Amino acid sequence: MYKTITNDELLAIAGEYGSPVYVYDAGKIAEQYNKLTEAFKGHPTRFFYACKALSNINILKYIKGLGASLDCVSINEVKLGLMAGFEPEAIMFTPNCVDLEEILAGVALGVRINIDNISLLEQFGNKFGGGYPVCIRINPHIEAGGNYKISTGHIDSKFGISIHQLRHIERIVKTTGLHVQGLHMHTGSEIKDIDVFLQGLDVMFGIAERFAGLDFIDLGSGFKVAYKDDDQETDVQVLGARVAEAAKKFEAEYNRKLELWFEPGKYLVSESGSFVVKVNVVKQTTATVFAGVNSGFNHLIRPMFYEAYHKITNISNPDGAKRIYTVVGNICETDTFAWDRVLNEVREGDYLVFHNAGAYGFEMSSNFNSRLKPAEVLVEDGVPRLIRSRDVFEDLLRNQTVSIES
Ligand SMILES: *Cc1c(COP(=O)(O)O)cnc(C)c1O
Numbered sequence: 001m002y003k004t005i006t007n008d009e010l011l012a013i014a015g016e017y018g019s020p021v022y023v024y025d026a027g028k029i030a031e032q033y034n035k036l037t038e039a040f041k042g043h044p045t046r047f048f049y050a051c052k053a054l055s056n057i058n059i060l061k062y063i064k065g066l067g068a069s070l071d072c073v074s075i076n077e078v079k080l081g082l083m084a085g086f087e088p089e090a091i092m093f094t095p096n097c098v099d100l101e102e103i104l105a106g107v108a109l110g111v112r113i114n115i116d117n118i119s120l121l122e123q124f125g126n127k128f129g130g131g132y133p134v135c136i137r138i139n140p141h142i143e144a145g146g147n148y149k150i151s152t153g154h155i156d157s158k159f160g161i162s163i164h165q166l167r168h169i170e171r172i173v174k175t176t177g178l179h180v181q182g183l184h185m186h187t188g189s190e191i192k193d194i195d196v197f198l199q200g201l202d203v204m205f206g207i208a209e210r211f212a213g214l215d216f217i218d219l220g221s222g223f224k225v226a227y228k229d230d231d232q233e234t235d236v237q238v239l240g241a242r243v244a245e246a247a248k249k250f251e252a253e254y255n256r257k258l259e260l261w262f263e264p265g266k267y268l269v270s271e272s273g274s275f276v277v278k279v280n281v282v283k284q285t286t287a288t289v290f291a292g293v294n295s296g297f298n299h300l301i302r303p304m305f306y307e308a309y310h311k312i313t314n315i316s317n318p319d320g321a322k323r324i325y326t327v328v329g330n331i332c333e334t335d336t337f338a339w340d341r342v343l344n345e346v347r348e349g350d351y352l353v354f355h356n357a358g359a360y361g362f363e364m365s366s367n368f369n370s371r372l373k374p375a376e377v378l379v380e381d382g383v384p385r386l387i388r389s390r391d392v393f394e395d396l397l398r399n400q401t402v403s404i405e406s
Helices: 007-017 026-039 057-066 075-083 100-108 118-128 163-176 194-208 236-254 302-306 393-397
Strands: 021-025 045-050 069-072 091-093 112-115 134-139 180-184 216-218 259-262 273-284 289-293 312-314 322-328 336-344 351-354 375-380 383-388
Touching (some): 007 273, 007 351, 007 375, 007 383, 026 045, 026 236, 026 375, 057 375, 057 383, 100 112, 100 118, 134 163, 134 194, 302 336, 312 336
Parallel strands (some): 045 069, 045 259, 112 134
Antiparallel strands (some): 273 351
């Protein structure tokens, strides 16, 4: 059982490396990975870490060490994955709305290619025929529920080839001789109900028989983690058992072994991350008490972008009286992390922690307001290690052409 990083350790890290700082707990990533492999041991299953959630190369290396494969959505993520030591065979490249050139760059690197539109599938087939295997991303039009912004299976979604275009896919496959090795779906993040996965699996099994040479079905992600105290994470134990049962049944009908693949991002890294910020000002207005911190949506955009909830705690005054605060950033733009949050009394200089900040936290950060991106620290076996230095002023000017007339 892993040991959570304590508040004192977080304060020590903020003291040593400054704030704001993202701190990742390696043990928590391992715990999540082990929960998945344990839950799905009833059927051959592979897990491809969706690295867009958190792509620091040290995290990629750590997750490779756990035994995972990698899911990439851009050619640069593919290159990072290879640098981290993943074999090309263990990298799935699932880009969206890219040109053939980017796909060909993936082919040149020998990674697995997942194609998500008819036009590219046709171009790919014309070029390679059966010479380079592909996976096809299907949009099964299953509603994942929840937030529209993070749901990708709905009818207006730009992702995947609609299941209603199956005849067209088949025509391309037949005419070009494409070798379709896998079928893929990813209906979005935070699927509330495991029946959605099972419905998806049903849809995939329903069309799998049309393709003779499949090796795997990739069900993407949608694994949910608990952001609020009373949230439930996806029950992977139950899901694993039901999926294994369905897969066994299908294999008997299809008369061929089929691996199941998943692409968890958030599930692996979200809870490992703590984002530590310092309170610059406590500002009483006629309406509320603001706690203004030394960060903003330039560092953690999820609350403003998805209306996401992140639990916040005051780690430098954990026994202070409970009071109600609106926690805001220092960006010149409406920048609210949380309204009406009950926190232990917040004083100027206190440190607050945003929990569950590992996924889509640093990764979606920017230099808006010409502010510097935070540092990242990975804690393994109780030992913190800086895995990304805080930006310095010169980083703002990098790539700008500057001529300063004297
Ligand atoms: C983003 C993404 C994932 C990971 O989603 P999470 O909600 O972080 O688990 C998996 N597969 C694909 C294709 C993605 O784009």
